[in-house]
Amino acid sequence: MHIPDGFLDARTLTLTTGLSATGIALALWNLRRILPPRQIPLIGLTAAFVFAAQMVNFPVAGGTSGHLLGGVLAAVLVGPSAAVVVITAVLIVQAFIFADGGVLALGANIFNMALVGTIGGYGIYWLVRHVVSGLRGQLMAAAFAAWCSVVLAASSCAAQLAFSKTAAWGLVLPTMAGVHMLIGIGEALITTLVLVAIAQTRPELLAEPLPVNGTHAFERLAFGLLIAIGLSVFVSPFASSKPDGLEHVARVQQFEYKTAEKPIVPAPLPDYLLPGIRSPALATALAGGLGTVLMFGFAFLLARTVAPKQEGSNNR
Amino acid sequence: MHHDFIDRYSRLNSPVHRLPTGLKLITALAFLLATILLPAPWIGGFALIAFILLGLAAVSRIPPGFLASRLLMLEPFVLGIAILSLFQPGGGKIFFLLLVRSTLCLFSVLLLSNTTSFADILRVLKRCRIPGLLVTTLALLYRYLFVLIDELERMQRARAARTFRSSRWKTWQVLAAIAGQLFVRSTERAERIYAAMCARGWKA
Numbered sequence: 001m002h003i004p005d006g007f008l009d010a011r012t013l014t015l016t017t018g019l020s021a022t023g024i025a026l027a028l029w030n031l032r033r034i035l036p037p038r039q040i041p042l043i044g045l046t047a048a049f050v051f052a053a054q055m056v057n058f059p060v061a062g063g064t065s066g067h068l069l070g071g072v073l074a075a076v077l078v079g080p081s082a083a084v085v086v087i088t089a090v091l092i093v094q095a096f097i098f099a100d101g102g103v104l105a106l107g108a109n110i111f112n113m114a115l116v117g118t119i120g121g122y123g124i125y126w127l128v129r130h131v132v133s134g135l136r137g138q139l140m141a142a143a144f145a146a147w148c149s150v151v152l153a154a155s156s157c158a159a160q161l162a163f164s165k166t167a168a169w170g171l172v173l174p175t176m177a178g179v180h181m182l183i184g185i186g187e188a189l190i191t192t193l194v195l196v197a198i199a200q201t202r203p204e205l206l207a208e209p210l211p212v213n214g215t216h217a218f219e220r221l222a223f224g225l226l227i228a229i230g231l232s233v234f235v236s237p238f239a240s241s242k243p244d245g246l247e248h249v250a251r252v253q254q255f256e257y258k259t260a261e262k263p264i265v266p267a268p269l270p271d272y273l274l275p276g277i278r279s280p281a282l283a284t285a286l287a288g289g290l291g292t293v294l295m296f297g298f299a300f301l302l303a304r305t306v307a308p309k310q311e312g313s314n315n316r
Numbered sequence: 317m318h319h320d321f322i323d324r325y326s327r328l329n330s331p332v333h334r335l336p337t338g339l340k341l342i343t344a345l346a347f348l349l350a351t352i353l354l355p356a357p358w359i360g361g362f363a364l365i366a367f368i369l370l371g372l373a374a375v376s377r378i379p380p381g382f383l384a385s386r387l388l389m390l391e392p393f394v395l396g397i398a399i400l401s402l403f404q405p406g407g408g409k410i411f412f413l414l415l416v417r418s419t420l421c422l423f424s425v426l427l428l429s430n431t432t433s434f435a436d437i438l439r440v441l442k443r444c445r446i447p448g449l450l451v452t453t454l455a456l457l458y459r460y461l462f463v464l465i466d467e468l469e470r471m472q473r474a475r476a477a478r479t480f481r482s483s484r485w486k487t488w489q490v491l492a493a494i495a496g497q498l499f500v501r502s503t504e505r506a507e508r509i510y511a512a513m514c515a516r517g518w519k520a
Contacts, residue, residue, distance in 0.1 A: 028447045028449055028450060032449070038507075040452060043452075045460060045464075048457045048461045088450070089450065099425045104345075189488065194499070202500050
């Protein structure tokens with residue numbers, strides 16, 4: 001979901017750049033307080049690790065393959081603030097050296113993947129972790145959080161595309177979220193399996209995430225606020241009483257529907273709408289909710305299946 | 317190090333390569349901004365930008381085939397998102413505009429990344445007072461990325477040499493184990509790097 005240059009308008013670019021810069025500053029400020037100098041190289045190496053791990057191709061079906069995205073994995077391994085810096089560095093190198101994701105759109109991509117995906121995902125991990133204990137709980141939390149982080153980041157990306165009037169909100173959100181609900185399953189599986197592998201060889205790396213994992217209540221609040229502000233700005237034009245942001249734009253810009261081209265495919269994901277529900281928005285929300293509940297159950301089962309059976313794994 | 321192929325042309329010697337890094341960064345940003353801010357009906361403007369970029373590419377002595385193949389490799393990602401814009405009133409026009417804009421932007425970034433070494437970009441970032449921790453992280457990422465990819469390939473080769481037949485689930489588990497092992501090795505490498513940095517007088 002790397003947004004290339006040319007898809008976002010100047011307004012969205014300015015907004016996302018400001019939000020991301022604030023988020024990175026917050027993460028760096030937090031790290032300066034908690035990170036011992038001994039562990040500074042670890043952040044760079046973790047970034048290189050995430051980048052390299054993204055190149056491992058997991059076979060899916062029919063010759064296609066998926067790969068890790070790594071936001072939640074990094075946050076679980078080195079803590080949320082370090083993970084923001086790690087994912088940001090990965091995105092910067094991808095944009096400048098590999099031209100993967102735009103340079104002007106870096107702010108948007110950092111906001112989606114390093115802030116919404118990583119911090120949002122870590123927040124969910126943290127919540128589930130406090131409900132279910134032990135290594136099994138940790139794995140389940142990571143699986144569920146990894147899935148959520150991919151879907152959240154994709155939704156945020158969709159909102160920005162719609163906010164820039166690149167694509168219609170009613171189409172881009174269900175498509176992006178729907179596709180990434182599937183991709184997220186792969187991300188959850190890979191994240192969990194990698195954590196299991198680390199737990200089997202070096203359990204102490206999971207027991208205490210490397211850079212001291214402390215965040216102030218202030219920082220949690222600030223990160224949460226930043227993400228909430230960003231998301232609400234991008235989503236607000238579409239959550240209003242007007243049925244569709246683009247229809248409003250069409251009226252303001254006065255291009256009429258008579259002359260408009262017919263959409264090529266009427267409904268790209270007809271199965272996505274649940275039968276018996278009229279409003280597409282409600283159906284999308286319901287399908288999303290159902291998917292989330294299913295994924296929660298799947299995360300639970302996955303953690304039960306893959307957790308290494310060893311003594312002492314329950315008393316943490 | 318087998319993996320420095322991706323930006324190998326950034327170390328060529330040409331008039332464009334010799335320009336100061338800051339100037340190249342600012343020019344690339346200006347091109348990107350111009351491409352994005354140019355209103356749709358000004359087709360001449362887009363053509364002018366394309367013309368200047370092609371001229372720069374010619375002067376820079378980067379093999380045109382390499383630039384074209386990189387551009388073609390990246391275009392599917394652009395198309396993937398651009399196609400979403402078709403499903404709306406006036407979609408055809410928006411689609412075409414997106415395609416022109418993003419291709420020009422891609423070309424600008426490709427030119428920048430193939431005429432400027434990343435180390436020079438980092439030096440400019442440092443002078444622009446980007447926080448040291450972020451610059452250090454970027455420098456380490458760039459330096460050790462290729463080392464870790466080599467390490468990853470060694471592990472995958474070892475696995476391939478020892479696995480004859482395997483179910484898909486086993487494959488996933490083994491690949492994840494390799495990735496996990498890579499992280500463990502990265503943490504150990506980070507410790508050695510810290511010791512080496514201190515031995516050379518590095519201060520946080």
